[in-house]
Amino acid sequence: MRTGHLLPLFVFNPRKTSGPLTYPRMPPLTGFRDFYPEECAGRNAIFSVWRSVATRYGFVEYDGPPLESLELYQKKSGAEIASQLYNFTDKGERHVALRPELTPTLARMVAERHRDFKKPLKWFAIPQVFRYERPQKGRLREHYQLNCDILGEPSLEADAENIALAIDVLRAFGLTSDDFVIRLSDRQFWVDLLIARNVPQEKWYDFFQAIDKSEREPEEKTREKLGPLADEVLGILANGAESARLDAVERSLTVRGFGACYKRDFTIVRGLAYYTGIVWEAFDRTGQFRAICGGGRYDDLLKNLGGVDMPALGFGMGDVVLGELLKARGKAPATAQTxxxxxxxxxxxxxxxxxxxxxxxxxxxxxxxxxxxxxxxxxxxxxxxxxxxxxxxxxxxxxxxxxxxxxxxxxxxxxxxxxxxxxxxxxx
RNA sequence: GCGGCCGUAGCUCAAUGGUAGAGCUCCAGAUUGUGAUUCUGGCUGUUGCGGGUUCGAGCCCCGUCGGUCGCCCCA
Structure with missing residues (x-):
């Protein structure tokens, strides 16, 4: 008994599965995904593997709020970070942001109650994180990210344990050392070198930038950026260098049977701000995707963010690049719903x-x-x-x-x- | 924020500047108690949107929005 004056939007006719387009479509926002049952099953299959391997390594799951104070991120990354995340002022005039990563939340939570937990903490989470930037391959405005962190343990065995977990997660999806490689680096090595060569700290940023880009830029440009250090640095990038820290991590990975899964590679510096020691990223061997996952040690972050001096390290693995890689290799988890x-x-x-x-x-x-x-x-x-x-x-x-x-x-x-x-x- | 490429049915795609089509999907029938195949029928578009050129625009031009790839940045 339709009266005819109702807007088409409100007319539901179950006999028609499709009809004239009477109102504009409402697609998801740019960079956000709908998860129809098939995709949702795929996502959950990935989560299931993540949880299974992380708990196998003795990690326990936690979570934090998806919305945090903007200040929490600015404190860590500077005020200009706001331009890269979803932030707004709420109805109580609070400056807030959708979490772009979980590490500041983790630091906050651990600083708050660290006395309640035996060390080291081995914690993992699967947060949905957000960033405000133009979407591109392997990079949307939201994704789910496995985060595994070890807190309160300064030894290099913790670094190895964390990397081994990342390797085993990839193995659990059916990937092998033929498919991926961990590129291992030592950020402290570079810091030591900069100090030894009397490079003022305000130039470190540009130095790490030059190294990070050295793969994608012509050598001449990198030389120009590095100036008098060019010969020495390019030699290290090409031929490696001595690092007792990397020796220890590599030895631990090798005895675990992962000798074929890594290579030493000093071009990895992982962003700019808070890493202090071993850093690493995992790439697929063909190089057609961006990094699958990456992490490192950040021993100063908890002190700077929460006032608690506690060594820490961790890694993050997103569902987007991983999903693309698994699909390309025919290793996407079966999702038949029966x-x-x-x-x-x-x-x-x-x-x-x-x-x-x-x-x-x-x-x-x-x-x-x-x-x-x-x-x-x-x-x-x-x-x-x-x-x-x-x-x-x-x-x-x-x-x-x-x-x-x-x-x-x-x-x-x-x-x-x-x-x-x-x-x-x-x-x- | 900047640049390249692409926007036609739910999906994948056709259509010399001259009446917008096909396959698949979906729904129903052939078949009122038996599903894979087959056959038949049905639904489906302001050709992303807005201007302009033209007798005439899906097609050419401008703008805009969206997608995609890259830059910047990278947690």
């Missing part, structure tokens, strides 16, 4: 008996569905059952009233009459 039973109602006079059976199956833990629409043709119901990935169809007919049903194997198409009782537990 049913144990689909109850097809062949005879509407037994619908109530069929619903009783559906409920019993569900109570018994069986994934069970049925055709809600009354009077759906049996053929259509079986088609649905098959499309939904059900292993068996149960054809509910008059025999159901005497405790029997037709059980049909949807793969073999074989069908037999069975007592209903046998469906509740015995038959899988």
């Amino acid at each position: 049913l144990d039973y689909f109850v097809a109602i062949a005879d509407e006079t037994v619908r109530e008996n069929a619903m009783e059976l559906v409920q019993k199956l569900r109570d018994a833990g069986k994934r069970t569905d049925f055709a809600i629409a009354i009077g759906t043709k049996l053929g259509k119901q079986l088609e649905t059952a098959s499309a939904r990935g059900a292993r068996h169809a149960i054809v509910a007919d008059a025999k159901l009233k005497s405790g029997e049903a037709e059980l049909k194997d949807l793969q073999t198409r074989e069908q037999r009459t069975v007592p209903v009782a046998s469906l509740l537990g015995v038959v899988a």
